[in-house]
Amino acid sequence: MSEEFINDGPVLEGEITKRPLQFFWLVDCSGSMRGKKIATLNQAIREAVPEILRALEAHPEVQVMMRAIAFSSSASWHVGPEAVKLEDFTWPPLHADGYTATASAIELLLEELDIDKMNRRGFPPVCVLLSDGYCTEPEEQYERAIRKLDHAPWGKKAVRLVIAIGDGSEYDEQALLRFTNHPEVGVLKANTPGKLVEYIKWASVTASVSSSQSKTFYNDDEVEGGEGEGARNVILASAPQSIQIEDANEVF
Amino acid sequence: MSDRTGPASASVRLPAHTWFDVRRGSSHVRTGLPCQDAAAVWRGRLPQGQVTILVVADGHGDSKYDLSEHGARLAVQTALHCLRSFCRRFNTSSSLLYDAIRHDFAHRLTRQWRQAVLRHYSENFPQDVELLNRPSINLYRRYGTTLLFSLAFDDCLIGGQIGDGDMTVTHTGGDVGRPIPAAERLIANETHSLISADSIRLWRFCRWTLHEPCLICLSTDGLSNGMASDESFGDFLRSLVRNIEQYSFAETVKVVPGFLDRVSAGGSGDDVSLALFWQADPRRKKKK
Amino acid sequence: MLLIGDTVQGLLGSRHYRIIDRLGEGGQGAVFLADDGRGEVAVKWYHRQNAVEQQREMIARLIRMGPPGGEAGRRFVWPLDVVTKKGDLSFGYVMPAVNLKSYAELGQVWARLRPTPGMRQRCRISWQLAQAYRQLHLAGYCYRDISMGNFLFDPKSGEVLIIDNDNIGINQQSGSRILGTMEFMAPEVITGRQVPSTSTDLYSLAVLLFYFWIWHHPMHGMLEYNVRVWDIPAKKRIYGEMPVFIFDPRDGSNRLPADPEYQTPLRFWDACPKSIRDLFIRSFTDGIRNPDRRVTEGEWVHAFRQLENQIARCPHDRAENFWQPGMKQLQCWHCHRRFDAPPRFVISSSSGLKHVLVLPETKLRRSELEPFCSEESMDEVVAEVIQNPNNPNVWGLRNLTGESWQFMPADGSEPREVVSGRAVPISAGHEVKIGYQTNLRIEV
Ligand SMILES: [Zn+2]
Numbered sequence: 010m011s012e013e014f015i016n017d018g019p020v021l022e023g024e025i026t027k028r029p030l031q032f033f034w035l036v037d038c039s040g041s042m043r044g045k046k047i048a049t050l051n052q053a054i055r056e057a058v059p060e061i062l063r064a065l066e067a068h069p070e071v072q073v074m075m076r077a078i079a080f081s082s083s084a085s086w087h088v089g090p091e092a093v094k095l096e097d098f099t100w101p102p103l104h105a106d107g108y109t110a111t112a113s114a115i116e117l118l119l120e121e122l123d124i125d126k127m128n129r130r131g132f133p134p135v136c137v138l139l140s141d142g143y144c145t146e147p148e149e150q151y152e153r154a155i156r157k158l159d160h161a162p163w164g165k166k167a168v169r170l171v172i173a174i175g176d177g178s179e180y181d182e183q184a185l186l187r188f189t190n191h192p193e194v195g196v197l198k199a200n201t202p203g204k205l206v207e208y209i210k211w212a213s214v215t216a217s218v219s220s221s222q223s224k225t226f227y228n229d230d231e232v233e234g235g236e237g238e239g240a241r242n243v244i245l246a247s248a249p250q251s252i253q254i255e256d257a258n259e260v261f
Numbered sequence: 262m263s264d265r266t267g268p269a270s271a272s273v274r275l276p277a278h279t280w281f282d283v284r285r286g287s288s289h290v291r292t293g294l295p296c297q298d299a300a301a302v303w304r305g306r307l308p309q310g311q312v313t314i315l316v317v318a319d320g321h322g323d324s325k326y327d328l329s330e331h332g333a334r335l336a337v338q339t340a341l342h343c344l345r346s347f348c349r350r351f352n353t354s355s356s357l358l359y360d361a362i363r364h365d366f367a368h369r370l371t372r373q374w375r376q377a378v379l380r381h382y383s384e385n386f387p388q389d390v391e392l393l394n395r396p397s398i399n400l401y402r403r404y405g406t407t408l409l410f411s412l413a414f415d416d417c418l419i420g421g422q423i424g425d426g427d428m429t430v431t432h433t434g435g436d437v438g439r440p441i442p443a444a445e446r447l448i449a450n451e452t453h454s455l456i457s458a459d460s461i462r463l464w465r466f467c468r469w470t471l472h473e474p475c476l477i478c479l480s481t482d483g484l485s486n487g488m489a490s491d492e493s494f495g496d497f498l499r500s501l502v503r504n505i506e507q508y509s510f511a512e513t514v515k516v517v518p519g520f521l522d523r524v525s526a527g528g529s530g531d532d533v534s535l536a537l538f539w540q541a542d543p544r545r546k547k548k549k
Numbered sequence: 550m551l552l553i554g555d556t557v558q559g560l561l562g563s564r565h566y567r568i569i570d571r572l573g574e575g576g577q578g579a580v581f582l583a584d585d586g587r588g589e590v591a592v593k594w595y596h597r598q599n600a601v602e603q604q605r606e607m608i609a610r611l612i613r614m615g616p617p618g619g620e621a622g623r624r625f626v627w628p629l630d631v632v633t634k635k636g637d638l639s640f641g642y643v644m645p646a647v648n649l650k651s652y653a654e655l656g657q658v659w660a661r662l663r664p665t666p667g668m669r670q671r672c673r674i675s676w677q678l679a680q681a682y683r684q685l686h687l688a689g690y691c692y693r694d695i696s697m698g699n700f701l702f703d704p705k706s707g708e709v710l711i712i713d714n715d716n717i718g719i720n721q722q723s724g725s726r727i728l729g730t731m732e733f734m735a736p737e738v739i740t741g742r743q744v745p746s747t748s749t750d751l752y753s754l755a756v757l758l759f760y761f762w763i764w765h766h767p768m769h770g771m772l773e774y775n776v777r778v779w780d781i782p783a784k785k786r787i788y789g790e791m792p793v794f795i796f797d798p799r800d801g802s803n804r805l806p807a808d809p810e811y812q813t814p815l816r817f818w819d820a821c822p823k824s825i826r827d828l829f830i831r832s833f834t835d836g837i838r839n840p841d842r843r844v845t846e847g848e849w850v851h852a853f854r855q856l857e858n859q860i861a862r863c864p865h866d867r868a869e870n871f872w873q874p875g876m877k878q879l880q881c882w883h884c885h886r887r888f889d890a891p892p893r894f895v896i897s898s899s900s901g902l903k904h905v906l907v908l909p910e911t912k913l914r915r916s917e918l919e920p921f922c923s924e925e926s927m928d929e930v931v932a933e934v935i936q937n938p939n940n941p942n943v944w945g946l947r948n949l950t951g952e953s954w955q956f957m958p959a960d961g962s963e964p965r966e967v968v969s970g971r972a973v974p975i976s977a978g979h980e981v982k983i984g985y986q987t988n989l990r991i992e993v
Contacts, residue, residue, distance in 0.1 A: 019504035019513045021520040023497030024489035025528040070288055070487075070530025129443070130486050350780035354598065356576035357781075360730050363656075364766075365779055368810055398809065417596070436553075438571070444662055453661075459813050462659035462764065468574045470596065472550045 027072035030132040030220055031092060032213070033121070034077040035114045037140035037174070042105035046141060046174055046205075051102045053209040058098055064214045065095075071132060073217055076121070080114035081107030090121055111144035115154035115188070122163040134167040135216040138188050139209070141174035143181045155187045165190075168216040172197045172208045279304055279313060280514040281536035284521045286483055288530035289322075297322050297406075298481050298532040299333035303341055308352035313413040315536040316340045317426060319481040321405040321454065328382075332404025335377040336455060340410050343370045348412070359419050359468045366421060367461040370408075374455060378404045398456065405456040409479050411440075413538055418469045418477060423460060425452040425482040428467075431498040432475045433506060440467035452482075476502050477538040484521065484535060487528020501537070510539045550637065551581060551594040557632040559585075559643065561612065566592055566632060566643060575698055575713070582646060592632060593715070594641035605631060608642045608715050619924045621684035624677065626712045642715060652701040652710055655761060666704040668860050668869040673707030675758055676853035681711055682754055683846035686747045690717050693745035695753035696733040697760055718745070731784050732766055733757060736837055739789025751843040755832035758849065762821055765814035767833045770795035770803035774811070794833035796826075820882050822859075822871040824852050854916070858905040864888050874904050892975065894946070898987040907944075907975060907991070909934060918950070918987050935972055945972030946981070946989075955982040 034054065038047060058075075065071055074092035077100075078084055087103065118136060120126075127134070144151045158164040171185045173196045185196050197212065199205035285296035297320030304313045318336040320329025343366065351361040378401055383393050392400050407424025420428050422441050430438040444465075453463040471477075478498060488494040497520075504513040514537065521533045551557070555568045566583040573580050578595040595604065608628050616627040630643040653663035666674060678700065685692060692714075699713035735752035737743040759767045766773075768787050776783045793803035796818060805811045818826065828844045835842035859872045861879055868883035872890055880887050892907040900920035905911060911934045916927035931950045937943035947970070948954050954967040959978030967973050973981050977993035 019508050019516050020500070021497060021504070021516060022500035024493040025487050025524050026489040027528055028486055068288070068530070070528065128490075350778070356596075356599070359576050364730070364732055369779060371810060372808075444660070459810075461810055462813070463661065465656070465660050465662075468576065470550065470574060470579055472552065
């Protein structure tokens with residue numbers, strides 16, 4: 010701004026910045042994640058960060074802002090609530106212990122998706138939920154949180170993906186499915202460490218890139234009087250098709 | 262009249278106190294995409310007196326809308342034509358003109374734009390007989406664009422908008438008026454467009470009394486999206502007015518293209534179009 | 550020219566108003582938010598060319614005479630004071646400030662800036678609008694400028710406000726200034742054969758309701774579509790000299806064109822209940838040439854109040870569907886699946902037969918049980934559907950009238966008294982005698 014006094018001739022002002030893309034990790038660190046699962050998860054997120062950075066080199070006008078919510082017996086900010094620029098982001102390792110407060114995690118997320126807290130010009134946010142078990146909070150609380158997420162303006166617009174960790178008998182697929190708004194992707198089932206790494210990378214990279222791509226054109230054919238169901242904002246490339254190899258002796 | 266979609270060319274002579282430019286976005290340069298914005302300025306005598314028309318359009322880009330650079334250019338041309346004929350036909354009062362624009366402009370413009378699109382398509386793809394005989398939304402979609410215009414008379418402005426983009430009136434005191442307020446319900450990179458279903462009902466119109474001097478400014482969203490906040494966008498507008506007063510309109514607009522390029526490179530990455538009309542007030546100057 | 554920070558002087562009681570903010574601008578003037586020292590008010594300031602002496606006199610007279618009475622009269626945002634500014638040839642007037650956060654214009658709903666009201670709200674908005682004009686006309690006024698721009702509604706609650714009341718005149722006598730938006734004018738006003746009156750208001754009201762339900766002008770069909778030069782003579786022809794309704798059952802010359810931009814009205818017309826379609830047809834066929842055949846405000850009120858009680862939600866997708874007397878099943882307009890009609894209260898009173906669908910949220914208002922109750926009490930809830938606290942499977946209609954009902958069970962057993970606060974169980978064939986003249990039967 011001091012330029013104005015040095016320069017001779019007109020000088021224009023106004024701060025220029027990239028548009029933000031808010032990225033939220035919602036990570037289950039309940040007791041059942043203990044051991045190999047949490048170690049793989051920590052490693053996978055660490056590996057995903059440079060991949061997102063690389064993928065977004067083609068979109069330098071996007072500023073990805075990272076945050077993470079960890080939930081076990083309760084939910085709290087693992088990184089945040091102040092968002093960290095992707096290029097400055099490092100993943101502090103998580104330790105597993107306690108129950109599975111998924112609903113509280115979503116409630117915490119909702120606080121930050123508030124219409125007054127988000128930048129109106131921002132790209133659709135990305136929310137990736139990682140969990141290996143049943144939500145231990147009352148079903149109504151989980152349902153209520155999901156409903157609020159479905160109705161919040163930014164919750165609707167967000168790209169919400171779920172990665173289920175471990176054996177299908179240990180988590181509630183139907184409940185997790187309610188979190189995602191991309192039924193064509195469904196619940197990504199990471200039943201091996203390899204798949205977990207692959208899915209975390211795929212979900213975070215694809216969602217970020219898709220969200221930062223060009224506009225969407227409001228073209229709703231919604232139910233009369235409805236508040237815009239199906240106003241989904243982002244089209245995702247399809248999830249990685251993993252080759253079916255029975256590696257059943259891998260303990261998870 | 263002058264309009265263009267490409268970079269500024271020195272041969273275009275603009276009427277006094279109007280200016281526009283269309284800058285190809287940094288991401289378009291990087292990926293080899295054409296500039297998909299278009300803009301135009303027209304100033305002349307109509308039954309209402311001296312009228313200045315500013316129009317900007319933002320073609321959608323993206324592979325689904327591969328002809329949107331033409332869609333934007335045709336929208337700008339059609340809008341200019343349509344607005345001038347509305348001025349001639351509804352010339353008894355600005356209230357009558359405003360009523361006519363509010364009620365009839367959108368569907369008259371949409372039809373003319375579609376005809377222009379069809380002409381363009383038949384000239385460039387004459388072999389596509391099937392689509393030309395039964396033009397469908399799939400054809401028009403490829404030309405998808407937003408559109409934003411303002412008609413300025415001595416003492417008032419009539420404006421209209423479909424999709425994003427900003428119309429502002431900045432006064433010498435520094436206050437920035439927004440004749441058409443931002444659409445709060447459209448967030449996260451979502452916009453309306455001439456190809457939206459039921460597009461004629463998505464238009465918004467305004468009438469705004471001008472107390473001069475003021476700067477009327479129309480821009481595509483590549484500009485405001487590259488600014489840190491509404492406040493920063495306001496800072497830019499206020500600095501334009503301050504410089505015009507301190508130096509001159511002509512001196513000030515010389516530095517605008519460079520600034521727009523910086524906004525694209527360091528911010529939005531998008532094409533940036535800006536059309537300006539500096540409404541200095543002769544009456545008020547006499548009083549002083 | 551009025552600017553933020555200016556002060557304007559009132560003519561009545563010489564009050565001062567400080568201009569705080571600009572709220573918007575229309576064809577006639579700009580509207581500002583102002584502070585009169587006691588609270589917020591709105592000030593409309595005329596564009597110079599509209600600031601004529603006749604207008605000032607008209608507003609002064611409206612202030613003197615006051616708004617129409619009753620509940621509906623309060624929906625008019627009435628002028629309170631005339632204001633001027635030193636050295637300015639224009640003038641303005643003061644009115645109560647409206648909370649623009651909750652009220653919307655139809656155009657804002659079209660542009661998706663505000664939520665689309667649901668069917669129940671649409672009914673409520675429609676009858677409130679008609680009721681407000683009824684009250685205005687009863688007070689001897691005519692509005693003269695009914696249009697989309699001066700009608701505000703709350704899409705959530707269904708409340709209605711009418712603004713820009715500065716053009717209201719005394720029926721049959723005030724000045725002959727032709728006002729208003731041609732789209733909404735009665736044909737005889739456009740052609741200059743008549744000046745605006747309550748009967749031309751009725752035509753404008755029908756156009757406004759048509760816009761509200763069908764999102765389109767009733768005369769914008771092929772005749773309008775084929776006009777190449779759209780100018781004042783063309784508009785006079787379409788709206789005034791040879792108006793033909795797009796859905797005229799006998800004259801097909803102005804049908805909607807096959808253009809995709811004209812498909813929305815067709816979709817909404819199909820979704821519109823027959824009782825309302827019939828009123829529109831009468832308004833825009835017989836009602837064009839014969840003002841005595843126009844649909845009265847009372848007819849609109851009656852029709853929309855009926856409909857408000859006849860909306861059933863599809864169990865599959867919650868889409869709102871209109872039930873019509875005689876229907877055992879409904880076919881959802883959205884998912885096209887069929888579902889059973891809910892039970893009904895069939896209410897017979899001195900004003901005829903009424904049907905109210907029995908839904909968990911159903912409430913009966915006084916006007917439904919006592920057709921000739923006062924306007925103040927008509928909206929009062931006098932009965933509501935509740936669940937039996939001891940057995941949630943049993944539903945009942947609780948008496949809130951303050952007086953006892955007589956309940957006659959379907960099996961013919963002894964009539965029982967239902968004191969105020971207690972509920973009649975809802976099952977097929979039960980009847981309830983309410984007051985002297987009203988009988989309620991439960992139909993399944
Ligand atoms: Zn249905």
